[in-house]
Amino acid sequence: MTGRTSPLARRRARAAWLFLAPVLAVLVLVAAWPLAATIGLGFTDARLDRPEAPRFVGLANYARFGPDAESWDAERQGYFVYDEANDAMLLYRAAEDAFYDWDTGAPHAGPVDRAALFQWHGILTDPVWWRSVWNTALFTVVSVGLEVALGLVIALALHAHMPGRGLVRAAILIPWAIPTVVSAQMWGWMLHDQVGVVNEILLGLGLIGERLAWTADDATAIWAVVAVDVWKTTPFMALLLLAALQMLPEEVFEAGRLDGVHPLKMFWRVTLPLIRPALMVAVIFRLLDALRVFDLFYLLTSNSDRTLAMSVYARREMIEFQDLGRGSAAATLVFLVIAGFTAAYVALGRMTLEPER
């Protein structure tokens, strides 16, 4: 495989596109339209309960300075603004830069707290959104980190010729096999402060002094979510890492064993570098999944503004508040945040996307 013009290389490139065609066709067919529609709706004021055609509002759902775009009143040709300091409801006409009384329509005489009225609006200026980004990022880093560690332990144990490993392998997959809608609720009950089995066991073991309200307290709720996620998805990691271990040639390990290399050293110097490509990909998909987390936060935490995840925020805007435009913008932001994370991970991890070395 030499120059660019080698006929073999060209033939192989043609074959490559032929091999890729079905996957790309399926993804374009299934994903292109829904994703384009979502990105497009993010620039409009569409609502689920308003059948009329949505209005284009530019970046207003993301960030916009001035009166809130959602407070536009087509009938009165102005924005509704609420001056909290003076407790006054006003109509603001941008063209004239003038205020009117909302109820009477007469020009407004009293003082106006302009600084408070003209602010940034949109998701990017919403502290609840940034709180949800922080919650999600914290959750992702901690739980994916723990999953890698536990997954490695399990994979190494299953790879070693341990007695009864067939059953252990099946047992280890159980958490992954229970539908998340069920397991999230099940953990909710297990973590119940009064009748939950977790408090019962921890009390019995003397690890806690009193029954804790794991999911009600903001401080512990996110760790409860991490614990359930680690429980749920460690099998995913373990299974992929096990497959990576199994594809390594046996000789590598035998040579090491004969030389009496310490197992830990062996692991760091030989095993880990060899399974690194598989580990990197497994982690990417765990990252994507963890950053999109929905069920666990939605079903386990109290859903207050302080314990939202990004996807919960997007769904709340889109479905519960029926604000399709803003919800779509939030979903697009989730995508952008995840893309940023992935890019950083690929760059920092010096992950190679090239074919055979």
Add this chain to the structure above:
Amino acid sequence: MHRFAYCLVTAALAGAGQAAAATLTLSCTALGAEADLCREAADRWSAETGHTVEIVHPPQSASEQLALYQQLLAAESPDIDVLQIDVIWPGILGPHLLDLSGRVDPDILSAHAPALLAGVQRGDAVLALPWFVDAGVLYYRADLLDQHVYDVPSTWQELTETAAAIQEAERAAGNDRFWGFVWQGRAYEGLTCNALEWIASFGGGTVVDADGSITLANDAAAAALDLAASWVGTISPPGVLNYTEEDARAVFQSGDALFMRNWPYAFALAQGPDSPIAEGVAVAVLPAGGPDGNPAATLGGGLIAVSRYSRHPDEAVALATFLTSPEEQRRRAIAGSYAPTYPDLYGDAELVAAVPFLGLFGDTLASVVARPAAVTGGYYNEVSSIFYGAVHAVLSGAQSGQAALADARAELIRLSRGGSW
């Protein structure tokens, strides 16, 4: 000419459609006992009219149910003709529901309780028909009140004192996990129901009043929330901040709580043969907010609506009318303890004798308050979320009642453009 011919053809088709038997799809509740009642009713209607009814089941969780309906209706899907909806959904789903005014006999409409009827109307339009009512009630342990010689509390303040005293006594007697009062404190619709009861019973209004004005920031409401916040960690477990109906029932039915705020469904379960508190449990009207206050119970329940995108609107309306008729509601009351929406039925001695619970429920029905769903329409969920968010912040000690309600008021004013929903 073409146009005329076209009209003739459609008219003929419409006539033919009415004569032929239609197949309707009815979406009513998840599985279980309630679904059986629904099935029987649909079968009876089929037998009478010759039309076929296919029943589909939405998921058990209300939020998933609503999301499913929104998805189907926003796509103008004709796959569901008649649907059971929650009492707060007519406003949210409104634009997709068939206006039943003029299609349903006005006498039948006006026979429903006025509070219920107000909830299904938006302007002149009637968006759904009331099917059954639900309302918050106070559960208590009559055995423990007797033992410690206390009365059933008539105000929240009394409840607070009684709960604290008996909780202390029970704990001293060895039950270290005993609590005075359990309720629903998770940041979700259920907290709106609970908090509305506190606020309304203190004379603090209903968040948004019937003409759309935002009334929630007032001293009575703030006092109600501050009292509720004082319960958390004293007479209510700290975990109550994440309790839903079933979490509260789990504690109460295990014998570990003196009082519980819940819906009527818990009554039959708490009296079940295997329930450790079957002998001691009793139900009362919720307390009032002080000597001058009135008790308030949040209105819940089910409605039947017809999709605008139904291919057989006439048959669908007929089915909806049949399901919500007094005869059918009577049958459901006897077979499943569903409280009827016609006040007349509560005077039916035979019915009340068959379902003793209804007698008790009649009192509660006098004190119901509706959530501001009808007036806030498509914004109701956002209103509710702002409200329960503020309440949750007060309960968890992050804000005082006064401050949280002032913030919530400003948000509601912005959301509604000064109350013009």
Add this chain to the structure above:
Amino acid sequence: MIPAIPYRIRRRIGRALFALLLAAILGYTVFPFYWAIVTSLKTGSALFEPRLWPREPGLGNYLAVFREQPFARNIANSAIVAGTVTLLSLFLGITAAFALGRIRFAGRRPTMLVILAVSMFPQIALLSGLFQLIRWLGLYNSLWALILAYLIFTLPFTVWILTAFIRELPRELEEAAIVDGAGPWQTLTRVMLPLMAPAMAAAGLLAFIAAWNEFLFALTFTLTNDQRTVPVAIALISGSSAFELPWGNIMAASVVVTLPLIVLVLAFQRRIVAGLTAGAVKG
């Protein structure tokens, strides 16, 4: 390092600690399932008691699950959907992985990133558009709708995983095949595929379970009970009223649907082991 302790003893202590850690992880993993089984044997007020074994265990919940809805049919639906999705993903995934992992061509890297980007949108963002697409294709309330929708998340995953694995196979094998005159297809099917067995088994298993457990699409794209899959069927289970959560029934259903997966894992194990022996030859 404590030099006084001889190496053999240190190694034993190390092993004992490792075993202890593993036992703790196993307890953490398996206990909730044990708890699900215990809960599924309880009814009524016993559900609220955190007892490690029910006082009066009974199978009533299991009977109720099958009595109230076509649960066997739901399991079959889930198996059909998950099985088809897995086979399609593996087939499409391995061909794509061969192209992406073994062939140098312009546009490789962007293609991989685009495939990955599809997995970056929250599921809720896809829902509306996908719903319109499915209605437009006339697939609403059919299992095909789910099969199509599930490819969105199983395909990027299988393509990337298989690419990562296939890239690691030694180059000599392929060169030998090319010298023998094999085209890309023969190289893939005759030479690479047997060596990829462990990776295929792992990716297939994970894709199968992901499709088996999916809830939101399954709820939105099917309507009638006979087209629904297991997670939706479980979400339909309710008690005598809208508020009551019939916990025992839900747990019984969950146990029932987890068992086929355990059987599947045990069956797949043979393939994984077969792959292992094949892999040992390759060095």
